[in-house]
Every structure is written in structure tokens, then in C-alpha cells.
Amino acid sequence: MNPEILKLTPAIFWKHFARISEIPRCSKNEAAILAFLKEQFQAWGLEWRQDAAGNLCARKPPTAGFEASPAVVLQGHVDMVCEQDTGRGHDFSCEPLTLIRDGSWVRADRTTLGADNGVAVAYMLALLEDKSCRHGPLECLFTVDEETGLSGALGLDPSLVTGRILINLDSDLPGEFITGCAGGSTTSAEWNAQTDAVLEPGWKLFKVFFHGWRGGHSGVLIHEPRGNPLVSAGAFLREMVNSAASWRLFALKGGDKHNAIPREAVLGIALAPKDGEQLRSASKKILQILERELGEHAQNVQIEVLPWEGPVPTRWLTPSSSIQAASLLSALPHGVHALSQQWPGLVETSNNLAVVKLKDEVLHLVTSQRSSVASQGAELSRKIRTILEKAGASVKQADGYPAWTPAKFSRLRDLCAELWPQVAGTPASVTVIHAGLECGILGDKLPGMDMISFGPLIEEAHTPHERLGIDSVGLVWKFLTKLLEALK
Known part of the structure; x- marks a missing residue:
């Protein structure tokens, strides 16, 4: 444990x-x-109690003078997205995170920090232990498995909590109070490639390595011009299809989490000797396009053409199947699909081309759709399903989770907007977000719940660059304790 953090x-x-x-x-x-x-x-x-899904709820009695106050539910999820830089070699299953103070920030050593949503766990533990805070009855709800499909919230036993005021601590900008969010679902597919064991004499094997993309949370950062290495890999393969080169695909991999924008991708390509410069030509062309499209976000982006150093494959996609894989990858959408008509500047509907992996002659694909308008999200999912099925893939679509629709009247929202300027000296911002929160599910399971979401400053969540603003932690703690005291 870093002693600097404890100071x-x-x-x-x-x-x-x-x-x-x-x-x-x-x-x-x-x-x-x-x-x-x-x-x-x-x-x-x-x-404390635990339900069948694994969620935990701990109760703390009210402090003296607050016995008649309504019960307040504080909520966050215990799991985190586990990502690391290439070559870091961190074993998330057993090794602790290495915390580093970096000026006014805390980050981890080339891994995700887990501030999403470790800050909620730490705030709730602090409140449960602290004896100086004044509050009514507290119910601290620790949910599981939020990051891979919100299964903890979906499986919540409603009897676990009794309060009807809920503070979700899973937001990342101090002074921003979230009152609604998008719903979401995933569309996954498997496409059977045609392969053979014959490769023409003299052909060489190459690794095309796409790296330097910033990635990030697909609900928070999908609107930024960060690009997606899988999209660029699709464009690269399209260049190969349009060239006169003779080539075959034998490896394709990129992305790891449905809710994280990919940061890297790898292609394995066998190439005829006469076409040795075609890969570098395609790489140069795609990089020029990225510089125009991504601006400053392209400064670290690289597409390297390297000799293949992995195990030599024994089977290769046929030429026609290589072209079909290229067409499928380049046809799938990524990014903003529509902006909100109700909230100017807010993304309404989007798709994240999240995971693509060629394994044992099967191309596995995962995409993640989000929308604050259920019909628009469903329509985008149908379009993606059509693309996949027309290519001959088998498709599965999860039921997903509902959007959180802002309440017309909310005492909790009004109280937050009133108290924040008193604590922080800056105006409060009441808004909705494109990322998914458990509040939509919890609101369905717990009718009449008055909900708000807020939290300290977190940047680059779901990436190894994730960091937590030190000063914001104290500011939100001060606000949270004042809010609990005011909820009488």
C-alpha cells in the first residue's frame, strides 16, 4: 500500500x-x-443481508435526533473494468493495484484504477464507519457485476432495501447531478469462416498492429473523435480488397469489453511476394485519413506492419472468406447514431464496435447499443442484426437494461441543486447522460424511488489512463455528509 495515498x-x-x-x-x-x-x-x-444475485446491503442506525428521518439508500457497484497496457503483465485475479499519486491525481500503474466504481464503495464504507456524520437511517447497497451487463441490479431482491431515497455514487463530474441515463443492450454474433490448409509457396506472414488509440468508456466518450482500431482495421482490409494484391487473413483480434471503446487491434495477413509493399501502402493511407478525422486524438495512433512472430498457423481463411470477413467488419457501425432532441448536445443513440476475435475458424463479434429512446435503440439493434445475418452470422441479442427517465418532481434533485452552491461555491448542473447507470433498473424494481447520481472527478474510465481527482474526493465527501444531514 502506497503510504502517500494514506496521507x-x-x-x-x-x-x-x-x-x-x-x-x-x-x-x-x-x-x-x-x-x-x-x-x-x-x-x-x-x-446486513445478501440476496441470491450477490448484492449486499448494510444498515446503519440513525444518529441522535434523526430517528424520524426517512431512510436513505446509498448505492454503487463493487466490480471494475480490468484493462492494462500491452506488456504490463498484471494479473487482476490475484495481484493488488499499484496506486500512484500524480500531482493532483491518483492513478494506477498502467492499469485501470477502479475508481469506477471503487469511489462508491469507499464512500459507503467511510459513512458506515464514521461516527461524526449526522444522518437518518442509512442503507448501503453494494451491487455486483455492473460492468458486464448490470446483472446484480437486474437480479436485485427488492426486499433488500426499504428506503425510497437513493443516492447513486457512480458519476464522474463534481457538481453534475444526473437524473436520467440511456438504456442499452448488446448484440453478439458468430460467423463461420471458410479455411483450408494450403498456402502458396513463398508467401510471407505479417502482423498488422493497430495501437495508440485512446479507448475509453463507451457511454461517456463515444461522442469524442477517438476512433476505433477495429473500424480502422476494417478500412485497412477494405483497401486490401480493392487492391490487386493476393492476400489471405489468418488472425483478427481487437477489443475486450462490451462497454469499453477498443484501444488496439491485430491482423494476421499472408501476402504474396509480389505484393510486399501493399500492406505499408494501405497503412499509410489509413493513417492519413485518421489524421484528418481524429485531429489531436490521432497523435499517438500507429499502424505497424511487422513480421509475424506468433505460432505459424496451420489453416488460413480462403481468399473469398478473407474478403467476406473484411466486408463484414467494415460494414458494422461505430459511434454516434443520433443526438437527443430533448437535451441539446447529448448523444441519444450510439453503437460501440467492442470486440472482434477470430478463433478456431469462427469470427466472434460483440457490439453494444445505447439509447435514451427505447424505439431508437431497438431500431439500431435491428439494423446491426440485419448486417450480421446477411453476412451469414448467427446472432444473439441480450434483453438489456432500461433507460432512466427523469422524474417530473424530485425533492432530492432540488435539494442537491440548492446545497451544492453552498458547499462548492459553484452552480449545480442537473442533466442526463448517455452512459448506463443502475438507476433505471432500480427504479423499475423499487417503485417510488427518488434518485440522483453524482460523484468525484474521474477521467479516462475503462482505460489504463483512468485517474481520480484528489481535491474532488474531499469536496464530494463534504457535500454528501451535508446532504444526508439535510434529508430530514
Whole structure:
């Protein structure tokens, strides 16, 4: 544990944040963090329950004078997106995160930090332990598996909580109070490639490595001109199709999480000797396009053509199947599909081309659709399904999760807007976001719930560049404790 982190304030928050950073908590690998939480609840003499989905709820009695106050539910998820830089070699299943203070920020050593949503876990632990805060009855709800499909919230036993005021601590900009979010679903597919074991004599094997893309949270950053290496790989293959070169595909991989914009991609291409410069020509052309399209976001982008150094394949996509794979990849959309008519500047509907992997002659694809308008999200999913099925792929579409529609009247929202300027000295911003939050599901399961979402400053979530603003942690803690005191 980095002692520099423990010197930060509020100390009670950073103590807990540092501690949970030592515990593995990738999505679907949450047993250790749940066991730790139970130990803490028991040590503090708190009542707690766990439902069949794995969600935990710990209750803290009201402080003196607040016995008649309504119960408040604080909520966040225990899992994190686990991403790392190429070559880092971090084992998320057993190794602790290495926390680093970097000026006014805390980050991890070339991995995701887990501030999304470790800050919620740390804030709730701090509130459960702290004896100086004044508040009514507290119910701290720790949900599981948010990042891979919100399955914890979807499986929540409604009897786990009794309060009808909910503070979700899964937002990333201080002073911004979220009252609504997009819904979402995933569309995955498998496409059977045609292969053979025959490669013409003299052909050479190449690795085309797409790297330097910034990636990021597909709900928060999809509108930025960050590009997607899978899109560029599709454009690259389209250049090969349009050339006179003789080539065959034997490897294709990029992306890892449905809710993270990919940062890297790899193509394995066998090429006839006469066409040795064709790969570099296609690389140069795609890079020129990216410079125009992405501007400053393209400054670290690279497409390297390298000799293939992995195991020599024994089968290759046939020429026709290579062309079909190129056509399929380049046909799939990525990015903003429509802007909101109700909230100027907000993305209404989008698609993330998230994961593509060629394995055992099957091309696996995962895309993630989000929309604040259910009919628009469904229409985009239908279009993607049509593209995939026309290419001969088998398609699966998950049920997804609902959008969170802003309430017409909300005492909690009004109180946040009133108190924030008193604490921070700056105006509050009440808005909706394109990212998915568990609030939409929780609102369906818990009718009458008055909900808000806010949090400290987090940048580059779902990437190894994720970082947490130190000063914002204390500011949000001060606001949170004042808000709980005001909810009488």
C-alpha cells in the first residue's frame, strides 16, 4: 500500500479506497471483495443481508435526533473494468493495484484504477464507519457485476432495501447531478469462416498492429473523435480488397469489453511476394485519413506492419472468406447514431464496435447499443442484426437494461441543486447522460424511488489512463455528509 495515498484527505475515504484496491474485483470475480465487506460489517456490528444475485446491503442506525428521518439508500457497484497496457503483465485475479499519486491525481500503474466504481464503495464504507456524520437511517447497497451487463441490479431482491431515497455514487463530474441515463443492450454474433490448409509457396506472414488509440468508456466518450482500431482495421482490409494484391487473413483480434471503446487491434495477413509493399501502402493511407478525422486524438495512433512472430498457423481463411470477413467488419457501425432532441448536445443513440476475435475458424463479434429512446435503440439493434445475418452470422441479442427517465418532481434533485452552491461555491448542473447507470433498473424494481447520481472527478474510465481527482474526493465527501444531514 502506497503510504502517500494514506496521507490524503479525507483520510477515512482514502484508507478504504487503498484497501479495496488491494482486493481483486474484476466483474464476475467479486468473491474476495464481498467477503471483505462482510467482515467489515460484522466488525462494526452492522445489520446486513445478501440476496441470491450477490448484492449486499448494510444498515446503519440513525444518529441522535434523526430517528424520524426517512431512510436513505446509498448505492454503487463493487466490480471494475480490468484493462492494462500491452506488456504490463498484471494479473487482476490475484495481484493488488499499484496506486500512484500524480500531482493532483491518483492513478494506477498502467492499469485501470477502479475508481469506477471503487469511489462508491469507499464512500459507503467511510459513512458506515464514521461516527461524526449526522444522518437518518442509512442503507448501503453494494451491487455486483455492473460492468458486464448490470446483472446484480437486474437480479436485485427488492426486499433488500426499504428506503425510497437513493443516492447513486457512480458519476464522474463534481457538481453534475444526473437524473436520467440511456438504456442499452448488446448484440453478439458468430460467423463461420471458410479455411483450408494450403498456402502458396513463398508467401510471407505479417502482423498488422493497430495501437495508440485512446479507448475509453463507451457511454461517456463515444461522442469524442477517438476512433476505433477495429473500424480502422476494417478500412485497412477494405483497401486490401480493392487492391490487386493476393492476400489471405489468418488472425483478427481487437477489443475486450462490451462497454469499453477498443484501444488496439491485430491482423494476421499472408501476402504474396509480389505484393510486399501493399500492406505499408494501405497503412499509410489509413493513417492519413485518421489524421484528418481524429485531429489531436490521432497523435499517438500507429499502424505497424511487422513480421509475424506468433505460432505459424496451420489453416488460413480462403481468399473469398478473407474478403467476406473484411466486408463484414467494415460494414458494422461505430459511434454516434443520433443526438437527443430533448437535451441539446447529448448523444441519444450510439453503437460501440467492442470486440472482434477470430478463433478456431469462427469470427466472434460483440457490439453494444445505447439509447435514451427505447424505439431508437431497438431500431439500431435491428439494423446491426440485419448486417450480421446477411453476412451469414448467427446472432444473439441480450434483453438489456432500461433507460432512466427523469422524474417530473424530485425533492432530492432540488435539494442537491440548492446545497451544492453552498458547499462548492459553484452552480449545480442537473442533466442526463448517455452512459448506463443502475438507476433505471432500480427504479423499475423499487417503485417510488427518488434518485440522483453524482460523484468525484474521474477521467479516462475503462482505460489504463483512468485517474481520480484528489481535491474532488474531499469536496464530494463534504457535500454528501451535508446532504444526508439535510434529508430530514
